[in-house]
């Protein structure tokens with residue numbers, strides 16, 4: 141099978157009869173025997189389990205769903221003539237021999253006639269796309285946000301190894317991440333379908349056959365979770381509640397990261413830190429790619445180049461810069477190398493069917509692969525990794541090549557549990573279990589700390605353990621453009637903490653592309669500049685003073701808004717909303733269905749970055765300055781243009797021209813942005829003083845600001861508080877009230893209001909936990925967040 145191929149629907153056998161067997165329904169016919177059960181999982185979530193009697197090993201191997209939500213309450217089938225109905229508080233499901241109908245929160249969906257089938261181990265569910273006008277989610281995908289008319293192969297691969305020329309394309313499939321989750325939209329109602337099967341599967345949304353949505357598994361049990369809306373936010377939150385939300389990261393992980401494949405000596409890292417300081421750029425972490433190792437042996441350092449890694453990293457940490465090292469799964473097969481020897485002694489490596497150690501060909505040559513699905517192997521891995529992190533004073537772990545990439549060696553021979561379990565049961569989950577084992581290493585070092593992990597490959601649920609970056613993109617405008625829908629869909633698919641290689645990995649970046657990429661990515665959840673060896677260096681200062689100044693503006697915007705981003709992460713942990721969102725998440729109307737070249741950060745900030753370069757799109761010259769133009773859809777209401785410092789009326793499309801140092805960024809009327817105004821010293825940030833930027837032109841605003849220590853896991857035990865902040869317009873007065881509650885000490889943060897765009901406002905009253913202060917506002921203040929001219933009252 142090559143990529144993109146599927147089974148023709150006419151090759152599936154179709155059940156002809158339906159029978160009840162306890163709480164299950166059996167659908168059978170020549171060549172097909174399926175057992176279907178319905179259970180109530182949680183409010184707004186039902187599960188249909190499809191077991192195929194033809195499958196050799198009818199076991200659910202997926203680790204996607206939170207363990208406490210795997211049971212559910214069986215729904216009783218009710219037989220009516222040729223159909224069976226399951227009715228629960230969440231919705232209703234009706235099955236006939238070869239057809240499925242369902243209705244959840246006002247969203248009705250049914251398969252086509254003969255829409256259920258089996259072909260050997262494979263299962264087909266073929267839904268009619270009647271009335272469906274949008275499709276989202278699907279994990280990490282190329283192309284556009286709306287997947288209607290598109291097709292997704294759910295198989296994790298090392299993209300560049302299996303497709304040449306990806307740098308020139310924006311339509312490859314599969315990718316590094318497999319998440320078989322579809323969100324269907326009909327008018328203003330949404331429905332989620334999560335096909336939980338860790339094996340390879342294909343989702344074809346009207347691509348091969350317009351009007352039909354095919355789900356095809358290639359074996360194993362499929363749990364179809366039906367997730368009710370009616371809104372997109374409800375579907376997204378419910379999916380995140382089902383598969384888990386990201387724990388809070390350490391604050392430093394939300395800063396700017398610098399990486400490149402080929403930093404290779406301690407001197408180079410020291411020089412980098414000095415260059416950031418000299419360029420007046422904050423940076424929160426420097427990253428070690430594979431060249432720090434001794435001959436690519438895991439958990440070692442090349443001691444010639446890095447004589448004392450711990451001393452180096454402590455020196456960086458003293459300057460507020462954290463250290464992240466890459467860790468691949470492939471262990472060099474070399475007797476005498478301690479990691480190999482100890483893993484072999486523990487039988488920690490994957491084996492072939494006959495019990496040989498499975499061997500692949502990666503960086504260190506012949507390599508073996510830990511069987512992370514086994515607890516004993518995870519334990520071994522966590523121990524070794526913890527020692528490595530402690531001894532080298534390393535702060536974060538970067539998991540690469542875990543798709544898994546095995547070089548010319550096929551993966552099919554790599555089996556699990558000492559050769560007993562076929563490869564495909566865990567292929568898509570290899571990275572997931574690696575992330576579990578690696579997070580356990582951090583837990584050993586500091587059970588109350590916040591680990592930071594980044595992984596290339598992932599499946600549904602991996603967000604509980606690690607952030608995800610979108611792999612090897614290229615330095616071109618097409619890939620910059622593609623990064624927006626890709627990250628947005630990942631966020632809708634539970635992976636809130638994600639981002640692309642800023643500047644592009646393969647090929648050479650140029651000044652303008654590098655600037656625009658930093659602007660587009662500076663408010664993404666994960667913000668890292670990374671490039672491939674031999675490509676043109678692309679650290680922020682590499683292209684001269686103008687581009688450096690523009691990139692500095694983007695990076696500073698990131699740091700200024702870090703309190704806001706942190707609040708978005710906190711809200712994600714509580715509710716499951718993504719950090720960055722398509723406009724569709726908050727606004728209804730046909731104009732948002734395909735809108736994916738602008739996005740929202742939280743619910744208050746709209747970013748509409750320039751995504752084309754000089755000569756490749758509309759361009760104007762104003763007062764001798766070249767500007768790139770684009771259209772921007774501003775939803776109804778007033779919006780404050782942070783770039784120009786003025787209010788604009790929404791409900792229209794703007795033609796907006798931006799000079800090289802301008803990122804079109806808007807805040808909606810009625811919003812409060814927590815803002816860091818202190819000194820920018822890498823990851824050092826004293827958030828005990830926070831400005832509250834109040835955008836109240838016509839609308840009052842309110843928000844919840846979460847208070848916690850920002851570094852421990854206390855929040856997960858309830859040690860956090862909420863400052864409820866209300867800003868109310870009252871004639872020429874603005875009344876701001878802050879009331880703190882919850883499990884955190886009061887008055888640990890000093891809030892300072894900054895008012896935007898109320899020239900007529902004369903007075904501000906601020907009440908904090910019952911204490912009132914009054915301040916006079918100067919008339920005609922003009923504030924300008926991006927350029928840091930915001931005026932305090």
Ligand code: MIG
Pocket residue numbers: 400401429430466540541596611612670671672
């Ligand atoms: O075969 O470690 O996606 O970010 O720089 C390439 C070297 C292996 C692939 C990763 C990339 C990383 C590179 N790795």
